[in-house]
Every structure is written in C-alpha cells, then in structure tokens.
Amino acid sequence: MKTTIYLIRHSEPFKVHRGNVNVSESILIENEKSPLSINGEKIAEKWATNVEFNALDVVYSSNYVRAMSTAKYFAHNNNLKVNIDERFNERIHGVDSWEELPKNFESNQFEDENYKVGFGESQKDVQTRMYSALVEVMKNYKGKRIAIISHSTAIAFLLKMFSDVQYTGDYSYKENKYFDGKWDYVETFKLEFDENNVLVNIANINE
Numbered sequence: 061m062k063t064t065i066y067l068i069r070h071s072e073p074f075k076v077h078r079g080n081v082n083v084s085e086s087i088l089i090e091n092e093k094s095p096l097s098i099n100g101e102k103i104a105e106k107w108a109t110n111v112e113f114n115a116l117d118v119v120y121s122s123n124y125v126r127a128m129s130t131a132k133y134f135a136h137n138n139n140l141k142v143n144i145d146e147r148f149n150e151r152i153h154g155v156d157s158w159e160e161l162p163k164n165f166e167s168n169q170f171e172d173e174n175y176k177v178g179f180g181e182s183q184k185d186v187q188t189r190m191y192s193a194l195v196e197v198m199k200n201y202k203g204k205r206i207a208i209i210s211h212s213t214a215i216a217f218l219l220k221m222f223s224d225v226q227y228t229g230d231y232s233y234k235e236n237k238y239f240d241g242k243w244d245y246v247e248t249f250k251l252e253f254d255e256n257n258v259l260v261n262i263a264n265i266n267e
Contacts, residue, residue, distance in 0.1 A: 061203040065194070065251040066113070066265075067218070068134075068209045070126040072100030072245045086156040092149075096129045100245065107246040108133035112265050116140065117204035120197060122148040122211060130246065131209040147193035150211035154180020169213075170227075183217045190218040198257050212243045219249065222259050233262040 073094045085093075096104065116138040121131035123146045131142045151169075154177045155161055161177070162168070168175045169183050176182040190210075197206060220227050224234045231239040239249070244266060252261040 061255045062260075063198050063201070063203055063253045063257065064205045065198070065253070066116075066205075066207045067215050067249045067251060068130070068207060069212050069215060069243060069245060069247040070096075070100075070122075070124070070130045070209055071104035071107070072097045073126045074100070087158055088152060088156075092124050095125050100126070101129070103245055104130040104133050107248075108137050110265070112248075112250070113137065113207060115205060116207050118197070118201050118206045119143065119209070120145055120148060120193075120206065121209040122146065122150065122214075124149060124211070127209045127211065131207070134207045134209070145193050145197075147189040148208055148210040149214065151183075151186045151213045151217065152179070152181045154178030170216075183220070186214055186217040187221045190214055191221060194218070195257070198253060202255075202257075212247065215247075215249065219262070222262075224259070225262070238262055239264045 074097045113134055116134060117140075119131055119135040119138070119140050120143045121127045123144050127148070128142060128144065134140075135142045153161060153165075165177065173183040173187075176185065194208075197208070219225055219231060222233075226232045226235070227241075229241050230237050231241060246266070248265050250261075250263045250265050251259060254260050
C-alpha cells in the first residue's frame, strides 16, 4: 500500500503591483497575510490541472494566505476541502524587520541546523514540526494521494532530513539528482512511501 505525498510550494505572491507600504506590522504578520498576485492565481489554477493531481484524496495547506490561495485550486478540482495545519508554515525568521536579519542568515541556517536568531526557528525546529505533521497525515490517510501546499524553505528543510537525500546546492536521492535547488513557484516534489511509511522515491514533477 503506497502513500503518495505532493509537497508543493505556493504560487507567486503579491509583489509586482505593491506600492509604498506604511504599516507597523512585523515581517511575520506581513508574510502570513501576503496574497497571491494576479499571475500567481493563474499559475496555481493552471498547475492544479496537471494530470498528476487527478484523483487526490486529501489537500493540506499552511495557514499563510498565499498557500491557502494556492491550495484551493487543488481542492476545487478534486471536490475536496483544504485542511489547514500551521505545522506546514514557513520558517519564522525571528526578527521584526528585514533589516534586522544578518546578511549571512540564509547560508548559516542551511549549514548549521541549530542556527536561529531572536524568536525565530532553526532548521531543526522546522524539520521537527514539518515531519510531525507529515507523519500524522500519512497515519490518518495511509495509501492515499495527498497534496500539501507549503513554502520553499520549510520544504527544503524537511527534504534534507531524509537519510537518502543529499544537498550540495543540488538535491539528490540515493545519488540521483532530482532538483537543481532553483525554486520556482508551485515547485512540486512527489514523495512515495511504502506500507511502513518508509520513503522509497522522490521526484520533481516540474522538470
């Protein structure tokens, strides 16, 4: 009994048409509230019609607006509801403004699984909650086809924790490269697990 998980990055967020921003909210709130752009809506709607997503059994999303807005198309095409789980949320940076982030923040997080700043999350923190949610979903929907709409960094951190996955700028599974590390919107990874929920294959279906 094979369980199939589609880990899908959200579509393009609202940026191109955004003008001056005069708000006092933190970057965490800004991140959570960001909707999709007009183009992002079109990308999500089109990508959800890919034959890979025919006959999905379950759709999950983080509670970020851009993720839920992407997920709705996969749910609509399969007559499903979107389940919201904050454990699939993006990594929390830990500061209130972008200017507060160290310049080497991103590289430090990828190289040191325990590195974090302020009230933020480390790579390990993100892996722990993402994996906990993934295991729970697979337990509840064993043998099903499941779409999970999340975020690039959160997905990247989750993928890195599997023993047969190597990251050297590129991503490979059992020494076979499956992703060049260049994230696109709705970047999608198909993970297949056996009856014991052991990962047996990863493929990037965008390529």
